[in-house]
Every structure is written in C-alpha cells, then in structure tokens.
Amino acid sequence: MIELIAIDMDGTLLDSRKQLPQENIDAIQAAVAAGIKIVICTGRSKAGVKPYFDQLGLTEEEYVILNNGCSVHETLNWSTLYGQPLKTEDILDLQSHVDANPEVDLVLATNKDYYFIGENPSAIAQADADMVFTKIHPISKEAIAKIEESVYNAMYMGEAEAIDDFQAKNEKVINAHYSGVRSQTFLYEVMTKGYHKATGLAHLANHLGIESGNIMAIGDANNDLELLNYAGLAVAMGNASDTIKEQANKVTKSNDQAGVAYAIKEFALKV
Template sequence: MIKLIAIDMDGTLLNSQKEIPQENIEAIQAAAAAGVKIVLCTGRPKSGIVPYFKQLGLTGEEYIIMNNGCSIYRTDNWDLIHYESLTTSEIAELQEACDDFEGVSLTLTGEQSYYEVADQVSDLVAYDASLVFDLAKARTLEEVAQEGEIIFQAMYMGEAERLDAFEVSFGESLSQYYSTVRSQTYIYEAMPKGATKASALKELAQYLGLEKSQIMALGDAANDLEMLEYVEHSVAMGNASDAIKQICRYTTSANDQAGVAKAIYDYVLN
C-alpha cells in the first residue's frame, strides 16, 4: 500500500506554463484525504515552492524535499528538519573551477538568499532567480561567508555551448567530490557528495517509519533518476526522457495532460 507520494515539480507537477493543472490539485487533495503523505521533491529553493504549495490546499503535516535533496522542511511550521551543506573551502574550490572560464558563473543557494559570485548579477542568473520568485544578490565569497547562511548547493550557469565546454573540462573531476547533475541546458549543479533527491527521500522515509515499497515517486528529468531508482513504485511522466522511462515501473501522461493526477488515480486511489 502506497503511503507517500514524492512528486517532482518542473516537468511533472507543473505544466509547460509553470502552472499546476486543477486535475493535479484535486487528485493530490484526494490522496491526502485518504491518509497519503504528499512530498514535493524538487531542485527548487523554498522561494520557488511555497506559492505552489499553498495552491495545493494541504493543511496536514506534510514535507518538502528542496534543493535536489539538500534540505527537508516540514510544511506546518516550515522548520528545517534535515540538510546537507557546502563548506567554505568547498565553495572556494567550486569557484576556482570557473574563475578563468568566460561565460560561466557560480551561483549559491542559501537558506534565505540566492547568490551569484560576481560583481553584478548577470542577465541569465536574474532570469533564473525570477523563475523561483527571487532576486539574486551579487557577492564575493568573503561576503557570502560573512552573511553566515547555510549554503545548500551550487549551480554553474551559462549559455548551453559554454556550459557544455565547462562540463567537458571539469565534469569528471567535480563528480569525484560532489553530487553533480546537468538539470537544465544552462545549469550544471554541484551538491554535497551523496546528496540527491533519493538520499533525502530515504532520510524522510526513515523519519516517518516507511519502507521504500510504500513510496511512489514521479519525475521526468536527470535529477529525478536516483529517486526513481530508489522507490519500488516509480512513475515516468509522458514527457520524460527515454532514459527515465526505461528505469521506471510505470509511465503516465505528460505534464501538460495532468499526468500526476492520472498516476494517483491509477496506482494509489484505484
């Protein structure tokens, strides 16, 4: 019996217009009313999640896995119950990798702030921050350290061609010391080693006393891979990559056809 549903956001819960289809809201509310835990599991930071979570209308004790598994929050009081973070020396090492790589900048996701390590915020970073309802701050590494926030993860940003070249040059070495994923054409992410959506979902399952056989997860992209491999009830969105579909137990409709709702009715509330 499925007792928890882990749902990716972009490309999964959200349609192409970055909206939650009403069918998804109704299915999620029906699952929650049946006693199933609803866990959004996303690469987004808190600023880019809360407005959507409020639309779901859930009032019970729910949880959200954020920052690609680097943080877990309770939604009834927004307490941070578990996190992984980058050290000052790790951040300096990550910055050094792109110091001389023109067109690629390092951004940092803190508990409260979205930083770009630069003299001024670039247009690309400002655009990405706007997608999560935030404003990026240009800071030096020293200033970031002085502000004292928990830094959950880092993201290299650049136009696709420049980031392709950066990944070819540094991807292999970075992956030895960090959990890395190319989550968007313009984003290459670096998390603390071992931190993924799967590691956070496993942590949360233990916290709640659940087995992975009691969890269903839905996703569409590379940063969902470990999570979908971890659970027994894995669901690929109809718009997912072939690599995702091949490792999943089920495939549902696309995100523009309310595939989350279909999966909930097909595999949880049937």
C-alpha cells in the first residue's frame, strides 16, 4: 500500500514548458484525499518550488524536499524540518576548481536567492535564476562567510561542452569530498558528502513512520537515481533516459503527457 509519493519537478511534475498540468493537480488532490502524503522532491530551492506548490491547492500538512535532499520543509508554514548546508570552507574549496575554468560559473543556492562568486554571471546562470524566480547576487570570495542564509547547493553552470570538460577533469576529486551529480546538460551540482534526494526522503520517512516499501517515487534524471532506488515502487518518466528506466519498476507517460497523473492513478490509487 502506497502511503507517500515523492515527486521530482523538472522533467517530471512540470511539462517541457515548465507548466504544471491540470491533470497532475487533479491526481495529486485525489491521492491526498485517499490519505497519501505528497512530497515534492527536487533540486530546486524554496523560491523555485512554492509558486507551483501553491497551485496544487493542498490544505493539509505536506512536505517538500529541496536542494537535492539537503533540506526538508513542512508546507503549512514552510518551516525547516531538517537541513544540511555546505560550510564556508567547502564553498571556497569548490570555487578553487573554477579558477582554471573561466567558462564555468559557480552559483550558490539558498532557499531565497542565488549568489554568484564573481562580477558578471553568465547568461546561463541568469536564465536559471529567472526560471526559479530567484535573484542572483554577485559577491566576492571574502563575502561568502557573510551570506546570512544557509547555502545548501553549489552549482557549476556553463555551456554543455564546458560542463562536460569540467566534469571529466574534476568529478573524481570533487566526489571524493562531496556528493556531485549532473542533473542538466548545463549544470553539475554539488552537495555535502553523502547527501542526495534519498537521504532527505529517508529522514522524512523516519519522521512520519513510513517504511520505504510503502513509498512511490517518480523521476526522470540522474539526481533521481538514489530516490528511485530507495522507494519501494520506482517509477521512471516516459521522457527519462534508458539508464533511469532500467532502475525503475514501472515506466509512466512523459512529462508532456501528464505522466505523474498517470502514475498516481495506475500505480498508487488502483488497488
């Protein structure tokens, strides 16, 4: 019996135009009415999630897992249930990897804003900030320690070819000390070592007293792999790569065909 559904956002809950299909809203509301907890589980921070969550029209206490599992929040007042931020010394270390790669930006994500280490963020970094309704603030290395909000996620951004090259050169060293994942062609994300979407979900499941076998997870990208492996029922989107589909128990329709709605109705609500 499914008691909790963990749902990725980009490429999953949202269609390719970054819109939330009404079919997904209706299915999520039906799941809640059936007593199932809904958990948005995303690499985004709060600013990029709340406008969509508000569209769901949910009035009970639900939960969101943000920043690739590094923070967990209740939704009635958006209080933080759990958080694992990066330290200032971690950020300075991560910044050192771009000194020889000027075509790559390092952007820091808090639950309110983005911070770019440098003077002029690239068009790619600015576009990503705009997409998640977030301001991007250029800062110096010296100002990192003065950021008032917790920095949960460090993001290397650039053209796909530049990130390919950066990842090939630096992934082994970075992953020896942190958790890194290529979640988009233009984006390589880094979190505290050992943290990912599944660690956030495991913390929440323990808090709620729900066993992993009673959890359904829906995702499409590399940063969903641990999430899918943790859940008792793993559902890959129709638009997911073959690698993701091979890790799943079920495959639903694509994000442009309201695949989340189909998965909820077929795999969670049907008995």
